[in-house]
Amino acid sequence: VNEPTASSATGIYVYGVVTSETPTALFAGVGGVHASEPTTLIRDSGLAAIAGHVRLDEFGEEALPQNLRDAAWLEAKVRAHDEVLAAAVGHTTVVPFRFGAIYESEAHVRAMLAERRDLVDALERLSGAVELGVNAYLDRERLRTRRAAERSVPTEAGSGRAYMQRRQLERALDDEVGSFAGEVAHASHERLASTAEDARLNPVRPAAGVGPGDMVLNGAYLVPVAREKELRAAVAELQERYADDGVLYELTGPWPPYNFVEREQA
Amino acid sequence: MSSPSPALQQQVTLVELVDRVLNKGVTLSGDITLSIAGVDLVYVGLRIVLASVSTLERIEQEQS
Numbered sequence A: 001v002n003e004p005t006a007s008s009a010t011g012i013y014v015y016g017v018v019t020s021e022t023p024t025a026l027f028a029g030v031g032g033v034h035a036s037e038p039t040t041l042i043r044d045s046g047l048a049a050i051a052g053h054v055r056l057d058e059f060g061e062e063a064l065p066q067n068l069r070d071a072a073w074l075e076a077k078v079r080a081h082d083e084v085l086a087a088a089v090g091h092t093t094v095v096p097f098r099f100g101a102i103y104e105s106e107a108h109v110r111a112m113l114a115e116r117r118d119l120v121d122a123l124e125r126l127s128g129a130v131e132l133g134v135n136a137y138l139d140r141e142r143l144r145t146r147r148a149a150e151r152s153v154p155t156e157a158g159s160g161r162a163y164m165q166r167r168q169l170e171r172a173l174d175d176e177v178g179s180f181a182g183e184v185a186h187a188s189h190e191r192l193a194s195t196a197e198d199a200r201l202n203p204v205r206p207a208a209g210v211g212p213g214d215m216v217l218n219g220a221y222l223v224p225v226a227r228e229k230e231l232r233a234a235v236a237e238l239q240e241r242y243a244d245d246g247v248l249y250e251l252t253g254p255w256p257p258y259n260f261v262e263r264e265q266a
Numbered sequence B: 001m002s003s004p005s006p007a008l009q010q011q012v013t014l015v016e017l018v019d020r021v022l023n024k025g026v027t028l029s030g031d032i033t034l035s036i037a038g039v040d041l042v043y044v045g046l047r048i049v050l051a052s053v054s055t056l057e058r059i060e061q062e063q064s
Helices: A063-068 A071-086 A106-115 A118-125 A140-149 A160-193 A225-245 B006-023 B039-063
Strands: A010-019 A040-044 A047-055 A129-138 A198-201 A214-224 A247-255
Touching: A010 A071, A010 A106, A010 A118, A040 A106, A047 A071, A047 A106, A047 A118, A063 A071, A071 B006, A129 A160, A129 A225, A140 A160, A140 A225, A160 A198, A160 A214, A160 A225, A214 A225, A225 A247, A247 B006
Parallel strands: none
Antiparallel strands: A010 A047, A040 A047, A129 A214, A129 A247, A198 A214
């Protein structure tokens, strides 16, 4: 990385870390958060930081708070951050950094690489593995209708006893649907985790009001590239098992292992 | 159950992406010279992105 002439006006944005043997060419075609600056590797102590210059009038302490409030800016930069890391996925192991790791100079990046020996361990731990995301959504109405159909519903309209029975049925159905959501989340996570080296259960996101229903599973699974098929097969198997109950599965990735680097927090 | 439109699907992927890029990944607080200006601000940005996603979903729902 050559220091630009106006070095005070730029910083170095770090996307993540790979081993020092990684060829720079892997990132040659990727734009990054600052499109006009090439994405490159800064090597030190057996590690290489995936990095690129950013202007401080865009990423500096004064500009950043404003820009973070701009949804279009943030979306573009978040996508760019992931695109750079995604270039490594499937080619070499990458330890992803969170958005916004900006260093003053190349020397500071080198110092970080020399200091953070835990990143070497992380590369080893994550070696050859990718992250897959699995979400499951439950269409509660569909499940409720199905469960109700399995029971005898009192039909004598107007009768007090029938009313009470219907109320009881409603309550029982509420309970059933609620416990089913928990069961399907647990069973799915267990099944998927059995195909993975490591697994994370994230909080479900609130319902958006449209789409396939309420989120009941927000899981992340660390799988060796060669065993990705097994996890995909497990998702297909779960989909088949629970489709009639109104469950829809969604698989995302392969991702850089964003969910599996908590240990490396400073 | 209707399958989500490609545009909605893209936005779902964006939520997945934002969740990972802004909330996960290694943070090196001690080492960063110019750190991101406070985690709270990232969440402000995140909420804006998420809000724009739900706006899009509403628009799609109204159109369908």
